[in-house]
Amino acid sequence: MTAMRRFLPGWLSSYATLYILFLYLPVIFLPIFSINTAATPKFPLSGITLHWYEDLPKTPALIDATWNSLLVGISASILSTVLGILAARSITRYRYPGRRAINGLIMAPLVLPEVIVAISMLLVMLQLGLSLSLFTVVLGHVLVCIPYSMTVLTSGFEGFDRSLEEASADLGESAFGTFRRVTLPMVAPAIISSLLVCFTISLDEFIIAFFLTGTEATLPIYIWGQLRFAAKLPGVLALGTLLLLASFVLMTIAEILRRRAARRTQNEGGLHA
Amino acid sequence: MTVAAEGSPPLRMAGARRNPLLQSEAVQGFALISPTFVYALILLVLPILVVIAHSFWTQNYLTIDHTFTLENYRIALTEPIYRDLLWRSLYISLTVSLLTVLLAYPIAYFISFHGGRHKSLWLFLITIPFWTSYLLRVMSWKVILGYNGVLNSGLMGLGIISEPSDALLYNSTAVIITLTHAWATFAILPIFVSLEKVDRTLVEAATDLGDGPLRSFLRVTLPLSVPGVISAALIVMIPTVGDYVTPKLVGGKDGVMIANAIQAQFGKASNWPLGAALSVTTMIIVSLMAGATVLVIRALQRLAR
Numbered sequence: 001m002t003a004m005r006r007f008l009p010g011w012l013s014s015y016a017t018l019y020i021l022f023l024y025l026p027v028i029f030l031p032i033f034s035i036n037t038a039a040t041p042k043f044p045l046s047g048i049t050l051h052w053y054e055d056l057p058k059t060p061a062l063i064d065a066t067w068n069s070l071l072v073g074i075s076a077s078i079l080s081t082v083l084g085i086l087a088a089r090s091i092t093r094y095r096y097p098g099r100r101a102i103n104g105l106i107m108a109p110l111v112l113p114e115v116i117v118a119i120s121m122l123l124v125m126l127q128l129g130l131s132l133s134l135f136t137v138v139l140g141h142v143l144v145c146i147p148y149s150m151t152v153l154t155s156g157f158e159g160f161d162r163s164l165e166e167a168s169a170d171l172g173e174s175a176f177g178t179f180r181r182v183t184l185p186m187v188a189p190a191i192i193s194s195l196l197v198c199f200t201i202s203l204d205e206f207i208i209a210f211f212l213t214g215t216e217a218t219l220p221i222y223i224w225g226q227l228r229f230a231a232k233l234p235g236v237l238a239l240g241t242l243l244l245l246a247s248f249v250l251m252t253i254a255e256i257l258r259r260r261a262a263r264r265t266q267n268e269g270g271l272h273a
Numbered sequence: 274m275t276v277a278a279e280g281s282p283p284l285r286m287a288g289a290r291r292n293p294l295l296q297s298e299a300v301q302g303f304a305l306i307s308p309t310f311v312y313a314l315i316l317l318v319l320p321i322l323v324v325i326a327h328s329f330w331t332q333n334y335l336t337i338d339h340t341f342t343l344e345n346y347r348i349a350l351t352e353p354i355y356r357d358l359l360w361r362s363l364y365i366s367l368t369v370s371l372l373t374v375l376l377a378y379p380i381a382y383f384i385s386f387h388g389g390r391h392k393s394l395w396l397f398l399i400t401i402p403f404w405t406s407y408l409l410r411v412m413s414w415k416v417i418l419g420y421n422g423v424l425n426s427g428l429m430g431l432g433i434i435s436e437p438s439d440a441l442l443y444n445s446t447a448v449i450i451t452l453t454h455a456w457a458t459f460a461i462l463p464i465f466v467s468l469e470k471v472d473r474t475l476v477e478a479a480t481d482l483g484d485g486p487l488r489s490f491l492r493v494t495l496p497l498s499v500p501g502v503i504s505a506a507l508i509v510m511i512p513t514v515g516d517y518v519t520p521k522l523v524g525g526k527d528g529v530m531i532a533n534a535i536q537a538q539f540g541k542a543s544n545w546p547l548g549a550a551l552s553v554t555t556m557i558i559v560s561l562m563a564g565a566t567v568l569v570i571r572a573l574q575r576l577a578r
Contacts, residue, residue, distance in 0.1 A: 012383040016395070019380050023402045023457060026413040029423060033416060041416045042426035087309035094302025102306055106313050111508055113515020113559075115532040116552045119539050120320030123327060123549070143316045146309060204406035207517055211539075220408050227412065227522070237416075240409045251404040255397055 030244060034237035041233065052238040062239070065222035069203055072134055072218055076141035077198035083142065084149030084194055091150075092157040103150075110147040117144070118211040125212065132214035140208040145198040152197055152254075156190025156261040189261035196254035200247050219243065327549035337545065345550030355534060355551060362531040362555070363562060365445060366514040369452040370460075370506045370566075376453070377460035377505065382494075384461075385468035396465070403458035411522050414451040418442040418523065443525025451519045456512075460505040467501025468494070491577055499574045506570070507563050514559045531555050 029041070037047035056062060091103055109117055118140065125136050160183075168178040184191075206220035213221060223239060226232045328345055331338040349355050384395045402410070417423045418441040425437040441447065471494055479489035517532040524530065531551060538548025 012379055012387060016380050016383045019376065019457075020398055022454065023399065026417055026454060027402055027405060027410060029413050029416050030409060040421045041419070042421045042423065044430075083309040083312055087306050090302045090306035094298050094305070096299035096302040099302065099306075102310050105317070106309055108313070109317060111511050113512050113532065113555070115515045115517045115535060116324075116556060117317070117320075119535065119548065119552060120324045121316055122539065123323050123545065124316075124320040127323060139316060143313070146312070200404055204404075204408070206406070206408045220406060223408060223412075236412070240406070240412065244405050244409060247405045248401065251401060259393070 027244060030237050031241040034234060034241045036234065039231055039234055041237070052234040053242075055235055056238060056242075059235075061217070062222060065217045065219050068134055068216050069219040072137050072141060072209070073199045073202040075138045076145055076202040077195045079138065080142045080145035080149045080198045081153075081191060081194045084146055084153050084198075085191065087146070088150050088153035088157050092154055092160070093162075106150060107147045109144045114144070114207040115211075118208045121208070122211050132212055134213065134216050134218075136212040136214075137209045137218065140212045141198075141202040141205055144205065144208060145201050148197050148201060149194040152194040152258055153187070153190050155258065156187050156193070160186060187261065189257040193254040193257040193261065196250045196257075200250045200254075204243065204247060324549045324552055327546050328553045330546045332544045332546050345547050346554065348547060349550045349554045355531070358529060358531045358534050359555065359558065361445065361529075362514050363558065365448055365452070365530065366510050366516075366559065367562065367566075368449055369456065369513050370510040372449070372453045373456050373460040373509050374464070374502060374505050377457060378464055378502070381461050381464035381468055381501070385465055385471075396462075399461055400458055407455060408518055410455055411451055411519050414447070414454070415442065415523050418447050418450075442523055444527045445524065447523040447525075448516075448519050448528040448530070451523050452513050452516060455519070456509045459508050463504040463508060464498060464501040467498045467504075471497045496574050496577050499570060503567055503570050506566055510563055510566065511559055515555060 032045070033041040034052055035048050035050065036045045037049045037051070038045075087103075087106055091099065121136075121140050121143070122132075125132065125139075130136055164186075165178050165182055168182045169175070173181065204220060205218075206224065209218045209221055210224065217225065219239070223236055226236045327337070329341050329343070331340070331342055331344065349359075380399070384392055384399075388395050415422075419425070420437050420439050420442065422442070424441055425434070428434045429437065475493050475497070476489055479493045480486070484492065514530075515532045515535075516530060517536060520528045520530040520533055524533075535548050535551045535555070538544045538551065542548075
């Protein structure tokens with residue numbers, strides 16, 4: 001039994017390492033084959049080239065898709081973070097009947113099949129007479145981003161010491177002044193983290209954009225269109241690699257900020273304990 | 274600090290006296306959440322109601338006939354093609370959720386109990402691939418499993434097979450592998466959270482009272498982490514049943530799932546009411562399956578005690 005106790009962590013840690021490999025391995029093939037000279041992705045590589053990357057900026061459709069994605073991503077991240085701030089603040093600060101039910105509804109897009117969410121929104125938008133465009137994509141992305149924004153923000157708002165705000169109100173600040181000068185600086189890292197998370201989700205999101213866009217493509221829709229042509233695969237792999245890199249960088253920054261936010265509010269709480 | 278804390282209740286009461294209605298917690302809290310709530314009502318609840326309404330109507334070429342009918346549900350449940358697609362989707366999502374939970378549990382356990390100071394680094398490493406584009410992750414499996422893909426060329430290079438196998442891609446197994454990979458993180462996190470909540474003194478008590486590591490795990494840790502297992506299973510099962518990208522890219526003819534049929538009704542086939550009925554049927558059946566899964570896990574939990 002004692003032997004087992006000693007061996008178990010060892011086995012588990014090798015299993016964990018293998019599992020991490022399983023998680024990363026498929027993704028790593030994208031950058032590897034994006035620098036391959038041959039168009040078919042197989043080993044051994046026939047030669048190394050940056051040719052596929054050099055071709056990317058020469059594709060007008062890709063440039064358009066990039067701008068569309070940036071526009072959608074920035075709008076969706078700002079809107080969903082604003083809505084997320086209101087909701088997360090309300091959930092963490094106030095107690096009222098129906099709080100849990102409302103929270104559940106707001107978080108629901110996280111666990112619903114995306115296709116069903118997308119086609120239901122499509123039906124309503126067509127019924128309302130909205131023509132499909134990047135604007136409808138933004139509306140859809142905001143709905144699926146809010147749960148993530150809420151998660152990031154509630155962890156930033158929780159443990160936030162109420163007495164600081166009360167002290168500010170006590171000293172004569174208005175409610176808005178207190179929010180701007182006390183609350184906001186404390187939760188700023190969480191807010192930026194939420195913006196980055198939502199931007200990344202919107203940048204990578206395919207299904208909702210696929211159903212709700214008109215003629216304008218975002219980057220994932222552009223990739224989807226290119227996947228039909230085997231000869232275009234290396235270009236798609238190169239573009240995919242750049243997208244992976246962007247997601248990776250954005251999420252690392254978001255994580256660092258989220259942790260800083262959590263530490264900041266917890267430290268303040270710790271002072272009072 | 275204690276002075277500030279003691280000073281605050283009278284302050285709030287003074288505020289309440291000023292304007293009891295506006296100052297009340299409930300009203301303030303509700304007012305603050307209402308924009309987000311209304312957004313979810315308009316873009317989630319209303320759309321789902323519209324889909325349910327459509328499922329009882331009929332497509333009449335370019336217009337919708339609004340007379341009530343159950344015909345779409347009859348088609349969704351009895352036409353062999355939709356019935357088969359629905360069964361396959363349920364089978365795939367059940368298998369995927371079972372696999373992800375089984376594979377994820379040891380990881381979550383390892384990080385929670387043996388993660389030490391690297392706990393947050395492990396969590397970060399596990400969540401990062403999840404943030405990369407879902408489309409790209411599915412695409413990379415196509416690169417791996419394809420006829421000229423990594424696995425085939427690798428196996429040929431090692432001399433295990435003499436010619437590429439086409440059995441790897443374009444079937445439901447490929448769909449299951451890809452989805453299991455894509456949803457791994459979603460299963461690890463809830464299990465990890467519930468394992469973190471397990472009171473370590475209970476495990477120590479079991480050990481002190483003579484339980485070996487396996488027994489104390491089976492009788493203390495595992496039953497206490499059941500809520501995490503349940504939410505992990507559901508959080509994987511419900512979305513995967515309606516997955517569109519994976520079956521389309523790696524499923525081939527044998528891996529088509531219900532979402533592909535739903536999409537077709539809103540695209541080429543242009544039969545919205547049937548697409549709506551298929552969506553509603555899928556949601557109801559997957560909810561029933563989710564409910565059954567919860568009951569089964571709870572029953573197993575009682576057995577373990």
